[in-house]
Amino acid sequence: xxxxxFFLLCLCVLPVLSQxxxxxxxxxxxxxxxxxxxxxxxxxxxxxxxxxPWRIAIREKSDEFNLSMKAELDQKFTADRGYIGVGxxxxxxxxxxxxxxxxxxxxxxxxxGYRGLGIGYSFNLRKKMGRTFSFSSSGTHYGLxxxxxxxxxxxxxxxxxxxxDDGLEEMHSPGETPDPVKVRSIIVDGYYLFNxxxxxxxxAYSQSVIQxxxxxxxxxxxxxxxxSVDMAKDRNVMFIQLYDDIGKxxxxxxxxxxxxxxxxVPTRGLLLNAMVMPTISVFSKVKIHKYDSNYSIFADLKSxxxxxxxxxxxxxxDDVKVWETGTDTKYGNVHFNIDARAxxxxxxxxxxxxxxxxxxxxxxxxxxxxxxxxxxxxxxSFGVRF
Numbered sequence: 129x130x131x132x133x134f135f136l137l138c139l140c141v142l143p144v145l146s147q148x149x150x151x152x153x154x155x156x157x158x159x160x161x162x163x164x165x166x167x168x169x170x171x172x173x174x175x176x177x178x179x180x181p182w183r184i185a186i187r188e189k190s191d192e193f194n195l196s197m198k199a200e201l202d203q204k205f206t207a208d209r210g211y212i213g214v215g216x217x218x219x220x221x222x223x224x225x226x227x228x229x230x231x232x233x234x235x236x237x238x239x240x241g242y243r244g245l246g247i248g249y250s251f252n253l254r255k256k257m258g259r260t261f262s263f264s265s266s267g268t269h270y271g272l273x274x275x276x277x278x279x280x281x282x283x284x285x286x287x288x289x290x291x292x293d294d295g296l297e298e299m300h301s302p303g304e305t306p307d308p309v310k311v312r313s314i315i316v317d318g319y320y321l322f323n324x325x326x327x328x329x330x331x332a333y334s335q336s337v338i339q340x341x342x343x344x345x346x347x348x349x350x351x352x353x354x355x356s357v358d359m360a361k362d363r364n365v366m367f368i369q370l371y372d373d374i375g376k377x378x379x380x381x382x383x384x385x386x387x388x389x390x391x392x393v394p395t396r397g398l399l400l401n402a403m404v405m406p407t408i409s410v411f412s413k414v415k416i417h418k419y420d421s422n423y424s425i426f427a428d429l430k431s432x433x434x435x436x437x438x439x440x441x442x443x444x445x446d447d448v449k450v451w452e453t454g455t456d457t458k459y460g461n462v463h464f465n466i467d468a469r470a471x472x473x474x475x476x477x478x479x480x481x482x483x484x485x486x487x488x489x490x491x492x493x494x495x496x497x498x499x500x501x502x503x504x505x506x507x508x509s510f511g512v513r514f
């Protein structure tokens with residue numbers, strides 16, 4: 129009996145040990161590859177590869193997500209609702225702009241890296257401002273960065289121009305949506321350096337290597353951008369109807385560009401970097417989801433069974449319902465984007481600190497609307513190598 133139990137135990141343990149041994153061999157091969165690629169084709173007069181491969185850093189981050197949605201409703205559309213709009217040379221349009229611009233978010237997080245690989249995670253100190261996850265990989269001549277962000281916001285700002293019996297009226301109204309608007313954003317960018325032997329983008333942004341002397345490089349870049357906005361909640365019916373019954377939409381874009389980066393080393397350990405890359409979209413896709421409701425802000429002008437909204441009595445919010453009526457997809461026109469970055473890094477002994485800023489602008493359009501997204505952040509970090 130004891131012998132049987134011993135053999136049974138061996139059958140259970142040996143596969144585990146085998147898998148663990150295989151994992152260690154794979155990890156060892158990966159480490160050897162990363163160690164060798166870090167020093168391959170590097171001019172050591174310009175770039176120093178630290179002897180200690182690991183690094184860990186504490187990060188503080190401030191960022192802003194500014195989404196601007198501008199719409200122009202044609203004459204028939206506005207006439208059905210009793211408005212005469214303005215905005216073009218014939219004065220026959222109603223134009224407005226809605227911005228989701230939550231307060232600047234303050235986040236704290238960490239970063240762990242081995243040679244050119246690294247992952248980071250941060251959480252915002254404000255409620256509903258979501259989470260951010262990042263991944264980076266860099267070599268002598270290339271770099272790849274992934275950033276995912278999600279959050280909710282109630283902050284909205286509406287600019288509108290309306291012409292009625294009293295003449296032209298401009299409205300500028302900050303406020304809040306009754307239910308939160310969900311926003312997700314994914315940005316993946318990669319680059320190729322023509323002067324990777326002497327110039328390192330990673331020295332400025334992930335500190336996997338150290339720039340010893342000033343150098344610059346022309347670079348090719350590609351960027352994938354995805355953003356989705358979901359305000360399709362029952363109590364948000366007014367904002368949905370003002371936006372041509374669109375309650376949810378997503379944008380996908382692929383950009384290609386060419387830019388230039390420069391590392392300035394004024395003194396030992398100090399590095400100042402700047403990079404600018406204009407890009408052009410080679411793929412753009414917008415998908416919209418339209419909604420209807422049992423209530424309408426224009427119910428008193430139509431006779432299609434919609435209930436009128438009582439602005440004096442908010443009890444209608446408990447009865448309102450919205451439902452999806454269909455989707456539409458548009459493959460967009462050419463759009464331009466600016467990818468700009470700057471950083472200051474100081475390294476000494478095993479330690480380093482840095483301040484890094486990045487700004488991106490994306491544009492798209494669909495239906496009666498134009499969308500502009502400005503995404504920027506500033507990040508400070510303090511780390512140690514080991």
